[in-house]
Amino acid sequence: MSIKVYLVDDHRLFLSGVKAELDEEFRIVGTAFDVDTAIEEIRGYRPDVVLVDVHMPDGGGIAVVEGVGETNPDVKFLALSVSDQAEDVIAMIRAGARGYVTKTIEPEDLSDAIRRIHAGDAVFSPRLAGFVLDAFAGAIPSDDDPELDQLTSREKDVLRLIARGFAYKQVARKLNISIKTVETHVSSVLRKLQLSNRHELARWASKRRIV
Amino acid sequence: MIAGVAGGLADTLGVRDGYVRAAFVTLLTIWGVGGVLYLILWIVTFDKVEDREIDPVEPTRALGLGLAFIGLLFLMSAIGIWPNSVLVLTAGALSFGTAAITDPSSPGPLAALMNQGVERVSKVRLLIGVLLLIGGIVMFSTALGQVFQFGIVFLAVFLTGLGIFIAFGPWVRRLLTDLSAERGERIRQEERAEVAAHLHDSVLQTLALIQRTDDPQRMAILARHQESELRDWLYGTAPLDGVDLVSTALKRAAAKVEDDFQIPVDVVTVGDHRVDERTRAIVAAATEAMVNAAKHSGVERMSLFCEVEDDSLEVYVTDQGRGFDLASVPADRKGITESIRSRVEKVGGVVDIESEPGEGTEVMLKLSL
Numbered sequence: 070m071s072i073k074v075y076l077v078d079d080h081r082l083f084l085s086g087v088k089a090e091l092d093e094e095f096r097i098v099g100t101a102f103d104v105d106t107a108i109e110e111i112r113g114y115r116p117d118v119v120l121v122d123v124h125m126p127d128g129g130g131i132a133v134v135e136g137v138g139e140t141n142p143d144v145k146f147l148a149l150s151v152s153d154q155a156e157d158v159i160a161m162i163r164a165g166a167r168g169y170v171t172k173t174i175e176p177e178d179l180s181d182a183i184r185r186i187h188a189g190d191a192v193f194s195p196r197l198a199g200f201v202l203d204a205f206a207g208a209i210p211s212d213d214d215p216e217l218d219q220l221t222s223r224e225k226d227v228l229r230l231i232a233r234g235f236a237y238k239q240v241a242r243k244l245n246i247s248i249k250t251v252e253t254h255v256s257s258v259l260r261k262l263q264l265s266n267r268h269e270l271a272r273w274a275s276k277r278r279i280v
Numbered sequence: 281m282i283a284g285v286a287g288g289l290a291d292t293l294g295v296r297d298g299y300v301r302a303a304f305v306t307l308l309t310i311w312g313v314g315g316v317l318y319l320i321l322w323i324v325t326f327d328k329v330e331d332r333e334i335d336p337v338e339p340t341r342a343l344g345l346g347l348a349f350i351g352l353l354f355l356m357s358a359i360g361i362w363p364n365s366v367l368v369l370t371a372g373a374l375s376f377g378t379a380a381i382t383d384p385s386s387p388g389p390l391a392a393l394m395n396q397g398v399e400r401v402s403k404v405r406l407l408i409g410v411l412l413l414i415g416g417i418v419m420f421s422t423a424l425g426q427v428f429q430f431g432i433v434f435l436a437v438f439l440t441g442l443g444i445f446i447a448f449g450p451w452v453r454r455l456l457t458d459l460s461a462e463r464g465e466r467i468r469q470e471e472r473a474e475v476a477a478h479l480h481d482s483v484l485q486t487l488a489l490i491q492r493t494d495d496p497q498r499m500a501i502l503a504r505h506q507e508s509e510l511r512d513w514l515y516g517t518a519p520l521d522g523v524d525l526v527s528t529a530l531k532r533a534a535a536k537v538e539d540d541f542q543i544p545v546d547v548v549t550v551g552d553h554r555v556d557e558r559t560r561a562i563v564a565a566a567t568e569a570m571v572n573a574a575k576h577s578g579v580e581r582m583s584l585f586c587e588v589e590d591d592s593l594e595v596y597v598t599d600q601g602r603g604f605d606l607a608s609v610p611a612d613r614k615g616i617t618e619s620i621r622s623r624v625e626k627v628g629g630v631v632d633i634e635s636e637p638g639e640g641t642e643v644m645l646k647l648s649l
Contacts, residue, residue, distance in 0.1 A: 151507070154511075173504075173544075195546055195548050195583060195585070196546070196548050198548070199549065199550050199585070202550045202587065203550045203551065206550065206551060206589070229585070229587065232583075232585045232587075233548075233583055233596045233642070234546060234582070234583025234585070234598045235598070
């Protein structure tokens, strides 16, 4: 059975382009141009994966992810955006998106990302990997759970290789580990990012602006 | 003003609400009749909150209502509900005088006097209003003067000042509001002009270039270039003049390679450092590595990754292209890798090149800070 995909983007031309590209391989169950329609229809259609734009009127992709997440936590989100602003990217991931890719992504890479998300993995574009490394660089351990906010050195290695443009398969070979292990590392980084406390990321963001 | 009763009544009767308020104030001096009336009307009309169309004031109707009001006063006087003629007449003169000269829709008494365009009616009204005010002030001062026997002059000056303040206050305030509104508008226009100028120099030029290009690759590069420039401008990530960062220098170098060779470079940077003599050498070496990859690897895109940690700077230029066998490098190509190496080693850095035929190439540049 093919994966049920739902598309949300306020840019109609882009939406129809992506729909045409994905139509063969996936079952596109619906599309929406705005946040309210998207939340309502996703709750009704229960797609497996939702491709969601970040910048839209009325709260944007974050509103969609959070709105659906409350009622249907099993729906998985992949953020797809022209924006590569660190704040946008991190905010989407923290809202609950399982991955973030930019709109310049090749069609086959996008299909691959959707399959990966559906299988329960996280999808990190090189740029997202860079942001995450940046976000955790110099992060101090929080008082309540010192382990939670730190990345292991292996996780950092994986992120660095992704940031350098390597695919998961190549990362696995370079580090002499299996693809499954790479996926596990990436998923745990995603979880840490979603759970890390707001204070540190805010500190990081302000630091970036001062530099 | 309190519960909107006067305003509502004014709308219903078709009279300006200032007059209705004046009537309430006048009646208030007759043993508080105005206040009781106000409360009764408030309760009666409690939930009739609606916006009415204001009927145009008909002079005859206004005159009739005015006469009816005066008749009511006479009636009260006749049946003995009358505290003190001076008090009621003073309050009436002052409140109606104020109501006559303050009109929310006219630009103020002084402007009305000077402006030829203002209709005659309002000049007449203004005259009557001023006369009423002066009369009220005189009556009030005389009455108070009789009570206190002194300070009449002082009181007269004070009351005249108060009268002027009441008469011209709204006009002065409106003048000030107009001034600040005008200034705000001017600032907005200047900003709009600046945005227009910038968009014209950048986005419009690029759009024109894109229209004249047939090569889709070239179009994509132009669009990408414009996108990053616009983003810098919008979000202010462009560096201040004179303060340059390694990340900015690398992005600029990557953009140049994109332009020259029509090959997109995905730039990811983590952390940052100022450009100095040593880091500049790394940027130059990275640029050469990118040019190399663009010329020889045969790829359609490449990656540039730069990570600055507390004590080190690392730059990776990675392509997934045809690669080469390090042991059997052609002489011309060796020259380029050597020039990368010598640059970096001169500032105390390390170069590592990994490549295998068919597996792509990665150039690593490392510098201890």
